[in-house]
Amino acid sequence: MTVAWITAALAALVWAVEQAAPGTLLQVNADHTLRPPVWWTPTAPLAAYAAMAFPRDGARPVWIRALPVAALLVPVGALGDVLPGSAMRQFSAQETDSIAALEFRSVFAVAVAALIGMYAAARRRAVQALTERAERAERERHLLAERARAEERARLAAEMHDVVAHRVTLMVLQAGALRVRAPDEPTREAAEELRGTGCLALEELRDVIGLLRRDQPAAPPADSGPLPDLSVLVAESAAVGVPVELAEHGDPPPASPAVGRTAYRVVQEALTNARKHAPGAAVHVDVRYRTDGVTLTVRNAAASREPDADLAASGSGMGLAGLRERVELIGGTFTAGPHLDGFSVEASLPAYVPVAKP
Structure with a gap:
């Protein structure tokens, strides 16, 4: 709107000055060439397009945005009143057979640019409405799935x-x-x-x-306690010939019982999988305590010998999937997959989990 109003004001200013004092801004040399050339014709369509194509949020009505375009059409359509006829005859003879045709072409260019701007704005609104509808449908689908x-x-x-x-x-x-x-x-x-x-x-x-039952009223917070001692699991694995290194960083925060049991199960399942699928491989258990939770990482190297087929095939095959569900149930994150030449299991758990009364 600002650019359109400035363009319309400058066009009107040139027209008014030339009406009052011909030759002040548009001068004709001895060879009847116009100086400067007709400058507002190329800028006017751009200003008209911008005014119509880019409405603000909570857009003004179309007729308000069209006001600078209408104001711009007046001086553009009155070119013949201020342009010297001798210069325009030479200028128009190179492109058209009359000054009126030049005026019509200028007005037509501004009007078409404004119409194209209206189309662009309408298309943008339609795309935005379709996008919002799709996002609303996605949110509703997610809410239904959650329910x-x-x-x-x-x-x-x-x-x-x-x-x-x-x-x-x-x-x-x-x-x-x-x-x-x-x-x-x-x-x-x-x-x-x-x-x-x-x-x-x-x-x-x-x-x-x-x-x-967390969607129901929560029970009073249970007494928080220390996280379980993972050295027992490390000792059990060492007793069956699996070299396990335990590294703990930070001070263990008080945690909900559910968090402590989940942390214990994560390390237990990871060590069991290492024993079954990577016999003889060294295992590193890294525990990083935070003020708001704990991060557990269990990594094993490549197996030093072929795993026992019967042992590897034992179990339901849902251990990691069950761990993921259990970790996500208390608001944590879980990742498991190959790491270098071995395998890695990582879980990040919060310190406190609200639960409903059972």
């Missing part, structure tokens, strides 16, 4: 709470009764171990149920 996922998680949580947790609770109670009534010490020890394992399973089950 379906939340409903499925709630159903799974209900099934786990009503069936699995109930059965495990019965197993813990029966193991406790067996410990009390067992006639010999080995049986009592086995019953106590079974009861402890069942209690741990119940705690982990409550964590999972709470995470699945």
